[in-house]
Amino acid sequence: MKKIKSSEITPEDIYLSRRDFLKSLGIVSASAAVLAACGPAATSATSQVSAAEAEPIDSVTPAAMADTDELGDPLNSFEDITNYNNYYEFTTDKQRVAKLSEGYKTSPWEVQVGGLVNNPKTFSLDDLRNFETEERIYRMRCVEAWSMVIPWKGFPLSKLLAEVEPKSEAKYVRFETIYDPEGMPGFKKNPWYQWPYIEGLSVDEAMHDLTLMATGLYGKDLLPQNGAPVRLVVPWKYGFKSIKSIVKIDLVTEQPTSLWMAAAPNEYGFYANVNPNVNHPRWSQASERRIGELGRRGSIMFNGYEDEVAHLYDGMDLSVNY
Numbered sequence: 001m002k003k004i005k006s007s008e009i010t011p012e013d014i015y016l017s018r019r020d021f022l023k024s025l026g027i028v029s030a031s032a033a034v035l036a037a038c039g040p041a042a043t044s045a046t047s048q049v050s051a052a053e054a055e056p057i058d059s060v061t062p063a064a065m066a067d068t069d070e071l072g073d074p075l076n077s078f079e080d081i082t083n084y085n086n087y088y089e090f091t092t093d094k095q096r097v098a099k100l101s102e103g104y105k106t107s108p109w110e111v112q113v114g115g116l117v118n119n120p121k122t123f124s125l126d127d128l129r130n131f132e133t134e135e136r137i138y139r140m141r142c143v144e145a146w147s148m149v150i151p152w153k154g155f156p157l158s159k160l161l162a163e164v165e166p167k168s169e170a171k172y173v174r175f176e177t178i179y180d181p182e183g184m185p186g187f188k189k190n191p192w193y194q195w196p197y198i199e200g201l202s203v204d205e206a207m208h209d210l211t212l213m214a215t216g217l218y219g220k221d222l223l224p225q226n227g228a229p230v231r232l233v234v235p236w237k238y239g240f241k242s243i244k245s246i247v248k249i250d251l252v253t254e255q256p257t258s259l260w261m262a263a264a265p266n267e268y269g270f271y272a273n274v275n276p277n278v279n280h281p282r283w284s285q286a287s288e289r290r291i292g293e294l295g296r297r298g299s300i301m302f303n304g305y306e307d308e309v310a311h312l313y314d315g316m317d318l319s320v321n322y
């Protein structure tokens with residue numbers, strides 16, 4: 001697959017390559033203007049597809065796909081999304097993750113779900129495929145101040161949690177990525193991190209309908225570089241919360257310490273909600289570079305999902321970096 005250096009691409013190139021890709025999949029383009037006119041409400045409309053309305057896995061066809069998010073921003077190309085990645089278990093070089101993870105075996109796979117639940121369960125790939133999937137076009141804003149618009153395929157985490165029945169004492173959900181130092185070269189190159197990659201959410205955040213277990217993008221199954229076979233996507237938080245290639249999920253009482261909190265507690269908090277008003281200690285969070293665009297654009301509170309999620313943080317001082 002063609003490797004695009006984000007520094008080399010002009011908006012026209014990226015537009016053309018996106019159009020070519022969409023055309024090759026037979027996508028009939030929807031009008032950006034019409035979708036933009038739907039405004040932010042489209043987010044909740046998309047996110048409130050009920051299980052009954054949602055289509056079964058693999059039936060989310062590219063032909064049914066919009067080509068902008070609800071704010072009218074164009075999708076990033078498949079090439080961008082699969083060739084500019086953060087996946088430190090492979091490498092810290094974003095443009096080499098695709099190459100180094102090529103062919104990484106993600107089948108068979110199991111996700112063990114336990115802890116404070118009534119009904120612990122190990123989900124096989126087939127079990128995961130039994131969840132009805134839907135398409136969710138989300139912005140992803142990395143803490144490093146770059147962003148993309150990605151058409152995910154997946155199912156709400158709440159559906160999986162409903163199957164294991166969390167106990168009322170459970171306050172947080174802890175997620176763990178596969179630990180495979182033999183198969184992933186980044187472990188040995190970056191031994192100072194406390195592997196495996198850990199992330200966490202409060203139970204309320206985990207149950208929120210926007211919180212997605214993604215199994216694909218652009219209507220196809222996930223590739224290893226994007227966290228195959230299943231990863232979390234929490235679109236109102238900095239991208240590091242969206243943990244890849246999950247093997248374990250536990251319901252717990254204590255707030256989990258993520259890999260990033262352990263590595264640099266003064267730089268990375270537990271909540272890590274996108275907040276343009278609170279800078280990272282080493283750089284501004286006021287603006288971001290959308291991959292494929294020249295120049296910068298202003299970042300948005302909760303990455304544009306404020307109406308949907310702000311209530312989760314009532315009473316929290318949002319001028320502090322959590």
Ligand code: MTE
Pocket residue numbers: 081084085086087088089140141142143177197225226227238239240241242243244245
């Ligand atoms: N999950 C694991 N296991 N390892 C990682 O290095 N990087 C995070 C997140 N999930 C990471 C991870 C960061 S910093 C970002 S921005 C997103 O994945 C990037 O997702 P993408 O490569 O699919 O765009």
